Amino acid sequence: MADAEAMAAGIVPGQKLSTALGLLPGLATFERDTAREQQALESLACWAGRFTPTVSLAPPNELLLEIGGCLRLFGGIQAIVSAVAAGCAEQAYTPGWAVAPTALAARWLARQGSGALCADLTSLHAALSALPCSAPAWAVEVNGRLESFGVRQLGALRAMPAAGLRRRLGNEPVDDLARAWGEIPDPQLAFVFPERFALNLELPSRVEQAEALLFAGQRLFATLAGWLSARQLRVRRCTLRLTHDDGEASDLSLGFAEPASEEGRFLRLLREHLGRLVLRAPVEAVGLLADEVTESQGHSAHLFDQAPEGEGTLACLERLRARLGTEAVQVLLPVADHRPECASSAQDVASAGTKTPTRPASPASHVRPLWLLPAPQALSEQAGRPYWHGPLRLLSRPERLESGWWDEGEQGAAGDVRRDYFVARNPQGQWAWIFRDAGGWFLHGLFA
């Protein structure tokens, strides 16, 4: 699909990428993510729990709300429709919608984006008859046939002999018509509200000010409220988890003196917290977990078990980290790179995790010192020989390393190295790993 700006430039769904880019060279393209679509649909279903406990998913992008039983609660069709529409808009969705006595008809009408309100079968049949045959989204083949018969609208289709249609189109279209018209029942599979509430929202762009999280927070709490309502629960404690752009997360625990279920109350609390919060790093995603909920009767339940504690090395690392500070404890991981300074990288314990480092296959005969200097140290030269606590004696044939052109000239990169390395010894008997390049002699490492 394309947004309004792209449409204006002539980009339409189904177009070849190269054509689209030809029309609008600056076009940004994204791949469709069906998993996230499904997730979005489910969270919207949770949210819709505030209106009715009977919600059905019609993937990929349709949601059915059975509102017959709760009309009075909300004060009539018009009111409930307005509430749903406003709620969607708050979450930045602009759905097409329709109200109809049959589920299928509601879906077909909603796709037309007309906002049809059909309270009874008579008005429903009139509205359905005027729908184009494309609305039910039957198989391409069926649509092609209908077109070849010159049938454009569902009303005209209904008027054709059903037996003749069944022979030509199969059973589905004829049966669908009967369902939509309300002639045969059309039971829907109800959405099962999840046992636990945990929802994560990826932000469209990095957020650096806590207040800017309010919008996402609203969406999360709106969904929570729907979920609580549908499951007839209240929440006592929940956690707002901010995922930063460095992959770390900060948790914000929100407790309620009294178990709560109204969105208004959540938002007041959220505003207070966000007002005080200073972000330690930009935020990329916000999540909400309901940690402790009670049924409306007041029964409390722990939703999450304690995670198993790490042991051994990890525990030791944790202690080290606690004493020395997080920054001070790092893990060396080997990296396949010919440049010695790039052949290992120091990483945070946390990000390195407990993964067993796998050593990349390196040439077996590498001669490498255990200690590498943080940066090569220039050596003076005396009588044509490198000097480090005395003249150095070269003990090996040169090992030539020329590598790394790919990050040459980039910020903080090692860049292209062109060096001849030698193992050398000074009069004190210290063994050094030194090299010579266009800039002269350098000390790069020490053998233990």
Next chain:
Amino acid sequence: MSLPAYAELHCLSNFSFLRGASHPDELIEQAREQGYAALALTDECSLAGIVRAHQAAKAAGLKLLVGSEMTTVDGLKLVFLARNREGYGNLSALITLARRRADKGSYTLHRHDLNAVSPSGAVPDCLVLWVPDEQASIEQGHWLAERFAGRLWIAVELHAGPDDGARLADLQALGQACGLPLVASGDVHMHVRARRPVQDVLTALRLKTTVFEAGYVLFPNAERHLRSRLRLSRLYPAELLAETLRIAEQCTFSLDELRYEYPEEIVPAEHTPTSWLRQETERGLVERYPQGVPDDVRQRVEHELALIADLKYEAYFLTVYDIVCHAREIGVLCQGRGSAANSTVCFALGITEVDPARAAMLFERFISKERGEPPDIDVDFEHERRDEIIAYIYRKYGRERTALAAALITYRTKGALRDAGRALGFDAARIDALTASLAWWDKREQLPARFAEQGLDPDSPRVAKWLWLAEQLRGFPRHLTQHVGGFVMSRGPLARLVPVENTAMPERTVIQWDKDDLDAVGLMKVDVLALGMLSALRRMLAMLSGRSGREWRLRDIPSEDPATYAMLCRADSMGVFQVESRAQMSMLPRLRPRRYYDLVVEVALVRPGPIQGDMVHPYLKRRQGRERIEQISPAVDAVLARTYGVPIFQEQVMQLAIVAADFTPGEADQLRRAMAAWRRKGNLQKYQDKLRAGMATNGLPAEFAERIVQQIQGFGEYGFPESHAASFALLVYASAWVKRHHPAIFLCALLNSQPMGFYSPSMLIQDAQRHGVNVLPVDANASTWDSQVDTRGAVRLGLREISGFSPVAAERMVLARQAAGPFANVADLAARAGLNRRDLDRLAAADALASLAGHRRQASWAATAAVVQGDLFDGIAPSEPVLDLPAPGEGENLVADYRNLGFTLRRHPLALLRAQLQQRRFVPAGELAQAGHRALVRAAGIVVGRQRPGTATGIVFVTLEDETGLTNVVVHPQLVERQRRELLGASLLGVFGQLQVEGQVVHLVAKRLVDLSAWLGRLETVSRDFH
């Protein structure tokens, strides 16, 4: 200190795809500069680059060794070097063996392939270097020594690794233990160390990774280049360097020793090639000249036969003759062209229908003793039946002795950008976006601008590297594929001449050399090409025969018919071979062809070469008598007389070089090759200097000389040879004659030969209708698969016009009709022809059931029910009440016609829109010219063609079609940029512009474009983009 002598024995070029990072000629040049005694090119299981290396080595005066590196499946890495012709043949056969059993592009060498085949061991007459890896064992050494006794060395390849000293000692110990001598070699992958980034990128691409992630699979340094002898002397013991020379001395083989031998079976046992060629030529002459051979023809034949015998080219002519004879036997139309094809001998043999007497061309112009180049005959066959000819060739000569020439695919801008970007770790979407944003016409210089458009800063280090690497990769060979039709046939096994490998098509094999390589080594190939117009012409001739009751051959078409030329002068040439493009159409009324030779010129003139060389206007002016033809010198005038003093053909340029600037025929030939390559290599300078100097010596005016030099440069690779134009002109004439006198047959033949040519069936049908042909719709009760001319001279369109319809279903329908008469209704059709639901759907959609079921909707309704179930209830038609569906409107029918047939026989869609168009003052195509030169007008039409010739800098030509004809629109570059969207996106385009009227040629120069596609509703039209 004097430097030690050295010969590099292990060196890969970029013909070891995704390994070597230098071209063969770069390696040769660098080896010469470093003072190497010799260089062995040892590409991995390949001799694909050896001919290029051979030519470069000859030019540089460097000794070249021919070899190949191969690794067995269990990891033994060996380098084979050919000692002599025998060794070369054995190596070539070994490469073929390893290649033929593997998929395209790979090879498989087993250890047992190296089992001794003769008392002298395996792969006799090749010297062998063993390149041991870290796990090399004494057993391996013994095993190899048994097979290559006395000609096996251990290659010591030191690259300043972590411990070269230890490595050398290990290999010395291994040599001692196995009793094998050691020799230095370099495992060279590039000519200079500066190619390291390119080599790294190739490695990353080979392993499908990026340079960032490739890690230790990249070489740690750039030592695998052609190192200076000073550096080698510091790395290697002197005796290992000296050993390289002893090996080089033993290898005396040169590619110059290859001798091509023709297959023997083209000559009957009791004949020599000479006597057989004589006999067959005489037989052909009798057929051509039943009243007796005229004296001048006799003279020419004698002269040609003498020349052919002198050059020993009989077998070549006979090989081609044999193929042509077979084609004639199985009724495949063919026509030869090329330097040797325009001989009286070829005319007599029936290889060509071009009568050399009529063409006023001399055989020597095309083939000369001094030039020593192989004769060149390309034979075009009907495009649909060329496979039958190829099958014949394989059958006749066997797989062992025939294969296709290779075509070398090299990196072009887009591919280079894509691969360089991939190796640098740019994400796929980025790369796609960038390459997609390159329009087909974008030039290299515009690359940085395109990068910037995509938000990539061309000056940032990473992006700058991308650009640089892509530039380096451009022109690198990427893989071998099959040449369009160049066959090489040999007397003995072909694999001993050149390695043969597999292609993507299982039944085809290619040799490892392309046509330039073959040319350079003096091997001859026969080009078996496919030409759509021949398929159409064969159909035309068949229909003419059917109508007249006597056999029509190409030669039976009346020659020099004034009505045909008059038609061409009107640019009424849609569908005619070669002269149907827009450029040709606007040339015809200016050139006004009146005889066959004018067509030869017409074919060659409208080409990028003559256009860029600025030859068109002088030629036309002089032809129309508006400019004097200057006298330069008798020799020059003789060359140029037939083209009014303007060089048009490639041959004229070469002759000019000879007569005006004292080139030898050999040098003239080099000039031709240089012309073909200068855009790639740009080394015309020395020839230009020589031309100027030569013409000055001969006292030719400097102004004339300069013009010739410029024209030659403009000619570039696009100069068209007269020898080919002569053949093409004949087909131009033949197809034009049929169009003029039998337009219905012409239309039928073109429709039945699709896809071919510039124009869609829709345009061809409309053109025929404008010429008074009655075109009848596809009808299930009347049509066959092909379109046909019925007894009243109307064209009945064939079922093949229905998109997605199958020929098998069509055949069953025809058989059913023949067996029991026309179908009564749709159910009858379905039952008797055994049609499935899809077939019936297609027929209904194409409105081909009108005679059985009424209008389209009704037909659809009937068709979808009339399916043969093939079950118990088969034949029991369920009774169904008649359903009356409303008839579709004209618009709906139009849309359905275009969707299912690609054309309509109803009114043109624009006729329906004419009232609306008139309101907005759009003028029909047919009335445009009346507005007059320079008038401001508006035109609208369906976009049926967009073309952007390489010669017209940035201009796009658009062809619009309405109910009255075609409008030619010129869109200038500024407008192209400004209205890209309308230009590329609109199917119905409105143009506000200014008319350019020149005689009968009318162009509309666009000032503004309007996309009117919405007016068409759902009308889908197909535009053909040409580039």
